Amino acid sequence: MTVQRRLVLDALQRARHHTTAEEIARQIRARHPQIDPSTVYRNLEALEELGYVTHTHLDDRVTRWHRADVERHGHLVCRRCGSEQEIPLRTLEPLGRRLRSEQGFRADLAHSAIVGICRECAP
Template structure:
């Protein structure tokens, strides 16, 4: 991905820095990660990288189409690589387990919206509920 990253950065008049490369690698390796998780992963390799660098770089990478984000909790956004196939996120509110499904899961919704002149971005979609494992276990409260 570094060749694609370098090309896209140059097209925008930006440089390929070691920090940008490490941050993109972290997103690709972690698969779904908040900026804080990306920071921790990057700091294991380069302790001088700070949080503002991670946040700014994630914004640049998203503008370049190399990463995208979704909201899988009520906290920070979660980033993932666009190298992964497009997918819908399904999140259990109780155990916070995240499952990914192909876009065919919401194909009827995508088609209905398209018929109404709206193009849906499936990669940003997160569906919240409760998984069957949590349905079967007693409520901890």
């Protein structure tokens, strides 16, 4: 556990959820400008492997990071207006069970957002 890794973990503790790596790097570099962004990226990966953090993909091309101990949940993202909505994993579980029994596949349904058209944007 190096100084740099500690700083990344601290930044994640402070953030609520869904921070970007860039935001974390920005925060850390405000006080410690010698720390390279690539170090932040590599430490996020390392911390994920150690089980401290996870990431999700909403529909844009940025990866969102958060502590592993927050309650897991799914995301609905509207491709028209970009709005993001959280949904309980419970809603997704029937599909998870089906994929498990039919295909032997253990789906991580919180990993990627579900894309579509939200109620407000529906024609």
